[in-house]
Amino acid sequence: MILLDPYAARSCPVKTFNAFDPTTAPALPMDESLREAFGGGSDHRDRVLDLLADVEGAVDLRRARSVEATRAAVASGATVIVGPSLPDDVPGHRRGNTDGLIRDPGAPEPRYWPVRSKPYRVVEKQMGGAELRFSSLAAPARLAVLTDRRYRLFREGSLLELAHSWRMLQAAGWAADEERAGIVGDNQDGSTPSITWVQLTTKFIRTYSKTAGYKLRSPLERYDHEHGFRVHVAEVASVRTGVDDPEPVVRPIRVKECEWCAWWSICRTRMxxxxxxxxxxxxxxxxxxxxxxxxxxxxxxxxxxxxxxxxxxxxxxxxxxxxxxxxxxxxxxxxxxxxxxxxxELERISVDPIGVERAEVDVDFDIETADNGSTYLWGALVSGPGRDPEYVPFVRFTHLTGADEVEVAADFCSWLLELVERHPGLRVYHYSDYEIVHLRRIADRSEDPAIAAALALVPEHFVDLYRYTRDNFVGVDGLGLKVVATRGAGFAWRDEDPGGLQSQEWFNTAVDGADEPTREAARRRVLEYNEDDVRATLAVREWLTRQDAGATAG
Ligand code: SF4
Missing domain, CATH: 1.10.150 (DNA polymerase; domain 1)
Known part of the structure; x- marks a missing residue:
């Protein structure tokens, strides 16, 4: 019997194929709900369902889940059913549950809308938006217009899950007249969650097909299409014998989902x-x-x-x-x-000179941020013709407060302003706009004059080296600083495992390591890593300049 769960329609169809192919050894596919639970979804769901269970007339079935108990709760006219078990929809090839059911107050008989909780934001700003409804968890059936918001299409998958539950409610005879479904997202700002209601028949999802071109479709249309395709995939897979089978209707393609998919070891052998x-x-x-x-x-x-x-x-x-x-x-x-x-690995795509600007005195510049996004290190390498490059770091190895972050930024900016005063033609090189974004962010929330003055130097003195590589090269693995510096300029970091994420761990150790030698070693590692980043920027500049010199010589 082919019964698909609420996650199938939103997931890779090869999962469905593998699950129903008798010639494929069964894996233990990780339930998508487990993945959400690992991602912090359980706490949010528990909180939401606890609040729904407090609604007057609610029936909480979380400790006694069964179809019969759900049937009884529906028959009793419960206002809210928490933890329902929906009957399998065998003709529709559906199984699975939803987090809660909210009774439609306008229906004379008990009829319900499905609700799911999700551990992420589900709406975003849209001036004039008036399609969505919302309700509080205390009065879940009292819907009001949610103004200036729209559903985040990035979260389309949740709508497909709800459409699945809606079809199951219809099959059970428990669906409300109006095709609605509710999502309780997590704004992750400590605010009390509320239910966002989506009309499942409103066409707002942009799709493309060869025959129809671009078209807006409703969540139910999208779901019916995806579910129907997976039922077909399962039917074709289920009759395979391993002998003279036709070509599979789907084949594995490495996508993001493969990273956590239990079928990967099987799919990989088929690629x-x-x-x-x-x-x-x-x-x-x-x-x-x-x-x-x-x-x-x-x-x-x-x-x-x-x-x-x-x-x-x-x-x-x-x-x-x-x-x-x-x-x-x-x-x-x-x-x-x-x-x-x-x-x-790297290929030149331009013929004109690259023309990286140089000055009498140059600064290569790179920042490091902690895992909370605050900037704790501003590293600079001062160089120029006839002078040995000198590394100058401005750093705070501490649990950074907002004031600390401004203070260390101001130290760097004051130093830079002084250097520019002595060398008015000075150029400051950075790789991508990451440094400028943080400089601007800190300037915006502080009134520090040195930071504001340093920011004012950006148009005339700062040079984004990434723009030069992007305009002149293609890299098989992109054009990040590590790629260009190692594969183009031949630079090598001292650290065997250099990387921004790793440096955040080292920073944590530098601040909270078990003892002073451990903290000191981590501090050294961070500083050497940052110094190598700015030396890598210098190496890339020199390499780009050599490209032009080589072309001229040639
Ligand atoms: S490993 Fe990738 S291709 Fe294979 S079933 Fe999973 S998601 Fe699909």
Whole structure:
């Protein structure tokens, strides 16, 4: 019997295929609800359901879950049913539950809307928005217009889960007249959660198909389509015998979901080592683009590297209209494929001189932030013709308060202002806009004159080196500082495991390590890492300058 749970329609269809294919060894697929629970969803759900259970006339079935108990609660006309068990919808191929049911107060017979709790924000600002409704958990059936908000489409998956529950309620004869479903998101700001109500028949989800082009569809339409496809996938999979089976209707493609999927060890064996989704990690093509290439006989890096892009575009583009710049994305992927096929890691894409500006005195600059986002280290490398580069750090190894963060930023800025006064042509190099974003953030919330004055130097004195690499190179693994410095400029970090996330752990140890030697070692490690970051920036600058010198000499 094919029964799909509420997560199937929103999940990778290969999971459904594997689960119903008798020739595939069963895995223990991690229930998506468990994953949410590990991600902090349990506490939020418990809090929400406790509040719903306090509503007058509510029936709480969390400790006695059964279809019969749910049936009895419905028959009794409960205002809220917490922890219901819905009867399997065998003809509709559905099973599974929802967190709660809220009775429609306008219906003479007990009829319900499904509710789920989710550990994330589900709405965002939209001026003039009036499609959504909301209600408090204390009076869940008293709906009011939620103004200036819209549903976050990024969270479409939750709507598909609710649409699944809605269809099950319909099959049981318990659904309200109006197709609504409620989500209790977590704003993660300590505020009391409320129910956001979504009309399941309102068309607000933008979809693309070759035949219809762009079209707005409702959550129920989206769900019915995805669920129907997975039922088909399960039916085809369930008759496989291992002998002369037709080609599977879906094939594994490496996507984000694979990272936590219990089927990965099985799916991986079914993928070519040279599979595009495995090998092109930076700016990868999406599932639909990859499926389109597959339909054109291109599955591997070697095949894409050899492909005549101009020749396949007339077939490719009509199927990938869901993407802006689909042609540019394909050409970029093909370029990366050729680089991979030929073992090239960085490739020059420009012919004009790169022209990195230089001054008498230069500063390479890099910040480090703690895991709460506060900036605790401003590192600078002062260099110039005829002078040895000198590393100058401004740092606080402490639990940083807002005032501490401003203080260390002000120290750096005062030092920089003084240097600019002595060397008016000075340039400050950084890689990407991360440093400027933090400088601006701290300037915005402090009234420190040195920070404001340093920020005013940005247009004339600061140079984002990433722009030069982005405009002149393509990297198989992107163009991050680590990639460009090591593979282009030949720079090596002293630390065997350099990285921003690791440095946050070292910072924590530097502040809270068990003893002074441990803390001191961590402090040294952070400073050496930051020093190497700014030395890497210098190495990249010198490498870029050599590119121009080489071209001139050539
Ligand atoms: S490992 Fe990836 S491709 Fe395979 S079933 Fe899971 S999500 Fe789908």
């Amino acid at each position: 070519d080592d040279d599979d595009l989704s495995l090998r092109i990690a930076k700016a990868p093509l999406d599932v639909r683009e990859l499926q389109t290439l597959l339909s054109l006989g291109i599955m591997t890096v070697a095949q894409l590297a050899e492909a005549d892009i101009d020749a396949i575009l007339p077939q490719y583009l009509p199927l990938t209209g869901h993407r802006d710049r689909a042609e540019a994305r394909l050409r970029q992927a093909a370029r990366r494929a050729r680089m991979l096929a030929h073992g090239v």
